[in-house]
Amino acid sequence: MDPERRAWTGVGHTFPEQKAEAPSVAPSGDREPAASEPGVAARYLVACAVVAAAFVLRHTLYGDLDYRLPFIFFVPAAMVAAWYGGLGPGLFVLVAGLLLGDYFFLPPHHALGPLRQPERLAVGLYTLSTALGVALIEHLRARIRRLDCELRALRERDGGPPAQETPPGLPR
Secondary structure, three states: OHHHHHOOOOEEEEEEEEOOOOOOOOOOOOHHHHHHOOOHHHHHHHHHHHHHHHHHHHHHEEEEEOOOOOOOOOHHHHHHHHHOOOHHHHHHHHHHHHHHHHHHOOOOOOOOOOOOOHHHHHHHHHHHHHHHHHHHHHHHHHHHHHHHHHHHHHHHHOOOOHHHHHOOOOOO
């Protein structure tokens, strides 16, 4: 294939001499889980572990100090859960971190109740930033799954993976 044509090939693009194939993944990213992916129980177990670790770390470092970063450790916990387990575990950690942070670290302590303006701002910023991060990570995971399926389909169509040459200077 000449370089000009190669530059125009991509997902969903075919040339007249090529047969259009049905996509191996639905546009929404729905697919069967790969054998190497963790099961539902493992994904939510990791989500519970990271939210517990975030809570213990926050409580150990700052105790019950008001307004001292009430949700800061739950943000990376939600990102790790979303990276490992996907959208469901990421949102689970988001909500669990919100409830734990509100109950233990925002005044009045040990109560889920009406919030004043500073607490509402903290809750809103946490929810917005964490939800955005989880959604972006899930989008990235879906994109990787689609590309993996397309690569698998190309390898099957071409009869296997292309032979890889050893770079110069490396042992064979």
